Amino acid sequence: MSPEKRLAPYGDYSLQAAAERILTRHRDHIRTQKPHVAVAKLSKILEATLKLSNRQGFQAMSLRDLAEAAGLSMGGLYSYFDGKETLLVMILGEVSSAAETLLEAAPDDVRADPVAHLEWLIAMHVLLSEAMQPFFVFAYMEAKSFPAPARKRAIASEAATEAIFARVLAEGVARGVFKVDDPDFAAALIKPLLQDWYVKRPKYAKRGVSAEAYAAGVSDFILKALGAR
Amino acid sequence: MSPEKRLAPYGDYSLQAAAERILTRHRDHIRTQKPHVAVAKLSKILEATLKLSNRQGFQAMSLRDLAEAAGLSMGGLYSYFDGKETLLVMILGEVSSAAETLLEAAPDDVRADPVAHLEWLIAMHVLLSEAMQPFFVFAYMEAKSFPAPARKRAIASEAATEAIFARVLAEGVARGVFKVDDPDFAAALIKPLLQDWYVKRPKYAKRGVSAEAYAAGVSDFILKALGAR
DNA sequence: TGAAAAAACGAGCGAGCGCTCGATTTATTA
DNA sequence: TAATAAATCGAGCGCTCGCTCGTTTTTTCA
Known part of the structure; x- marks a missing residue:
């Protein structure tokens, strides 16, 4: 039995899977068209957001820091959400x-x-x-x-x-x-x-x-x- | 038996008492000289800080809002602490x-x-x-x-x-x-x-x-x- | 009562914030 | 390969932040 299987018996709880579900849920507000591109970047954004927020708090996390940690520009971020609160x-x-x-x-x-x-x-x-x-x-x-x-x-x-x-x-x-x-x-x-x-x-x-x-x-x-x- | 006595058997946990202890602990960084003035204002500052912070988070509380809620000016606040972090x-x-x-x-x-x-x-x-x-x-x-x-x-x-x-x-x-x-x-x-x-x-x-x-x-x-x- | 001391004031500062948008790079396809 | 579409870029905007400091108000006491 793999550790992932053992830990999460029902469903896939990886970052990619989460990004896919979020993409589906917010498809109409995400400008990026190609799903595999969107999921990959969204994963990075999620990972960086959780890392920075859980260290210093979401409010204290600046979008400039987030952009750098996620490997995007300020403007690039806004293809994936329409405001900081949406990310939350x-x-x-x-x-x-x-x-x-x-x-x-x-x-x-x-x-x-x-x-x-x-x-x-x-x-x-x-x-x-x-x-x-x-x-x-x-x-x-x-x-x-x-x-x-x-x-x-x-x-x-x-x-x-x-x-x-x-x-x-x-x-x-x-x-x-x-x-x-x-x-x-x-x-x-x-x-x-x-x-x-x-x-x-x-x-x-x-x-x-x-x-x-x-x-x-x-x-x-x-x-x-x-x-x- | 008074409610206060029953709830806090050892010590005085009122805002004033807390302000007095804090004043003692930080006497050398508080510019206001007269203790009764300092304790009164410090109580107000503490009360306002807890109220605003517990609603929206300390980071999100602006010192302008705090000053207004505590009945002081921006400059006045800085007689009681040397920076926002000290208040925390x-x-x-x-x-x-x-x-x-x-x-x-x-x-x-x-x-x-x-x-x-x-x-x-x-x-x-x-x-x-x-x-x-x-x-x-x-x-x-x-x-x-x-x-x-x-x-x-x-x-x-x-x-x-x-x-x-x-x-x-x-x-x-x-x-x-x-x-x-x-x-x-x-x-x-x-x-x-x-x-x-x-x-x-x-x-x-x-x-x-x-x-x-x-x-x-x-x-x-x-x-x-x-x-x- | 008036001068000195204490306390409070609040406009202004540099910095960093969320967010925008025309320019630029990258990917796609005829 | 050239033309089109998709994705990304990043300087700049308006704004608010923490904090300062010369000025004004209040209190103290001879």
Whole structure:
């Protein structure tokens, strides 16, 4: 099993694949005609944006620095987006789209068992945020500077994720597998544990904790807190 | 028992008190002579900085907007700091100083029992971050744009907090109260649960969860995960 | 009350920002 | 290979930024 396969079981989360999806989503605002040219340059732009933004913040990243890092001129950049804010929206859209698609994709046999379902959700979230780490860090750190509609969507997306967890927890409580007073509150506590993986990545890297090990450790911690172990 | 007393048992966490401590810490760089004038204006500056920064980010806050919000002129601001970055460092210093001081102040009878000590640490962290919420949000959100020395200190401060939790956990394991394979890993998972309180405050406010209720809920969740309940 | 000290003012500075657009290079095709 | 289309270039525009400093207002106290 290849590492990519293992880390991102459902879908292709490479930069190129992301660039292709973004190109499709914003085709009418991107002036460059030939898809292979557009995808290649867009990949470079995304890579450079994530690198510069995650170091100093999106706001502090100048388009001149971005142009140089991406190997384009100032004017060249504007063939791929119509303003700095659009670049932000492109990346955010890719993150929430990937998360929403993946977390709803649990196989039926997994859904059948609340414990298995919960473990699956945790593992998938950790592995997805591992495969798309710079994207997730970006979306998390820049959330407050999103334009209003994008911020609303981000909040809704986060609430939807939490609702998925809450549903699984409630189901487990109904079946007597989980012993929890307030499933909604417990669901609210799961999200920050998942976010810590990509937000504080250097900490875990320094300790040699892999994505799989983190997912297993967090699963164990949460299941014990839910009275399932 | 007054709410302030209940929420912040050790020390005064009002804006004025913070301004006084900051004035003491930066006396030689603040041009205004009379302490009561300096503290009053500094309070206004702090309040306005936290308000504007936590809405749009420190970098995006202009000093012209800050001056207006604080009731001073552009030139007037520079009697209180020698540059925008110093303002950031002032606030960061106040946060880490408050956290370090408080968390080391556990009474002996609390320290004697790992469960009580852990509960005390959780409650104090939640209540402190409640009393100084805008400060904590600021420090958390702007961490990546700190100047290098301040960032190092912030990371060290976070590691120190985690080490306190790890020590209590190890002690509990040694006494057979906690059943945990890896106390360091478990300690790493506690921090994000404490941070969620102030980072995602609107979420909990909407649900009517008070600081005390959050501290109790998180304590319960963690103690169950540690096998102590 | 009036002169000295303290505090606050705000127009103006150089720099860097996002963004534009006519000129130029590169790729395509008859 | 010449003509056309596609892609890229980068100096320049208007604007806002952090910051300065000579001036004005306020406070202090003999």
